[in-house]
Amino acid sequence: MAQRFAIVMAGGSGTRFWPASRAKRPKQFLQLADSDESLLQATVRRAGALVGKANVLVVTNERHEAATREQLPKLALSNLLLEPDARNTAPCIGWATAVVQERDRNALIAVLPADSHIADEMAFGVTVERAMIAADSGILVTVGVTPTRPETGYGYVETGAAISDGVYRVGAFVEKPDLARAESYVASGKYLWNSGMFFFRADVMLAAIGRNLPAIRAFANALVTTAPKARAALIKEKFPELPSISIDYGVMEKEREIAVVPGNFGWDDVGSFSAAWQLAEKDADGNAARGEALFEGARDCYVSAPEGKLVAMLGTTDLVVVDTADALLVMPRSRAQDVRKIIDALNATGRTRHL
């Protein structure tokens, strides 16, 4: 029987969580939804439970090496792939799949993004098992999340005909819709949120990459035929030249036979501090705090404070307050999608030390 592996993709560099996230410490390293695990730590923990800890690979940008090793001290260094450049998901998956295939030719692989939150892990386990079994039959499988609202921040997957119990052919992948379209997607009952998770056999994925993205396949081939000592140089030289393209767009949409497994496991992309507030445990007045906060007549606020700092919220409503050693952000929750504007303003005024 083929071994199972997980590839945790932790290369994100989101800016919507400044100042908690920084260029050197993006979202996946933050404890956004839970008080004692970062999104990355939770993803790796789940992956380890699903495929065995020794079979979990983490792919991240090389500038996140220190943060990754700090958060995952037990991760074997041979299971940590460091990208010299951000090239979207297809090069990452091609490389990691080739590495896994060296260990087991017909390895069964789960690709899991490191920056989402999963509330119902039992339901998640059921969905993953279904997807793994479908993938073992030789098709590329994605997991789609049953939408609970007409979210315009996610891509969608259209379900087609049933292949087997709980497994459907993919009708189409669709980009982030406008609100009217999102509402019609939800009303139709046929559309799922694209979770960014993929399940496949190593040989099947590498063949599909070979058909659609030959440069990435060639890179993967070159890598495994290169002596281990010479690989770092090859990666440094060739990886940044690979096409920067997502696996969705570069492979999944191009292949004829793709399956989707619908799931309903409390998935959230945690796209902003507003989402973090939604997910967080709140007091009777709707206030959530990471760190020490004092709410006095405050309602529906989110506070994140560093160790040793007290944040007093007096009579505030619907505010987000994120404090760090050298930068503090205050905004209404409704502005949580606009944090990018602060990043832009800091760049524009040369205050890059706070980025």
Added chain:
Amino acid sequence: MAQRFAIVMAGGSGTRFWPASRAKRPKQFLQLADSDESLLQATVRRAGALVGKANVLVVTNERHEAATREQLPKLALSNLLLEPDARNTAPCIGWATAVVQERDRNALIAVLPADSHIADEMAFGVTVERAMIAADSGILVTVGVTPTRPETGYGYVETGAAISDGVYRVGAFVEKPDLARAESYVASGKYLWNSGMFFFRADVMLAAIGRNLPAIRAFANALVTTAPKARAALIKEKFPELPSISIDYGVMEKEREIAVVPGNFGWDDVGSFSAAWQLAEKDADGNAARGEALFEGARDCYVSAPEGKLVAMLGTTDLVVVDTADALLVMPRSRAQDVRKIIDALNATGRTRHL
């Protein structure tokens, strides 16, 4: 001619400026209205210009000795009186007046609170000169500020008959009024804000204290007849036993002949962060910052940040944000009078290290 002296009263322990002010660093030590001087430093600078730097005495609580000496490095130690306990203004003025009288029997003294802001120093100079000349004739003089709004946070002084040009008999001292009363005071044109400044000859004040507060007079007498080396012990023992009473209530209201000099010199008690925002220089959107702030779509906000910290305000309106190393306060400007509630909550929950 009698020498002139100034007694700067810096004993306050206000809590309305937490977390910028702390038990060990009350309001007078803060740069609330100006970017490079604390209220205390500005008061001492003005006092020095009025009476000569060597003739400025500062009275504060002994626990503020370090902060006072740090802010006033040129103050002679013989001009720094350290109260072992807070006993309101009458014991403080009695003690300081006795100390001044040792230097000049008929010294002319200005008592100036260290925690107010004066915008128009030229007009202040004119008012002080008028008050000093009136005091030199042998009466106790206060300065009243022409009210610009029906403020309920201040005491008022009713003006009576004119004594000389710009000098009036005091009709009555009145406590902080309710709004209706404050409005009628302002409408009458006869009431002034009680500035807490007093002007008198040393001998005149000590005689008045002797008539009304004999225990304080006895303490002052005992002090000047004690050898300098033994005075510290006397102060430590006797000062805390003195009646805790204001000079207004204990002396001024009881004396028959008190004068008031009306003045209009941009006086502000700086009673809250909202007042600090009012006084501060603001950008085109009404935002004021002490320290490094980035306002992005923010309006009418006040930010105070420590050195090296960046505060980003995204889309906020009418907020006060006061950051310090170990505590951060966020509130609507309209709640600035309620900071005490945070102090109370911290006390109630035993989090006294942030006080």
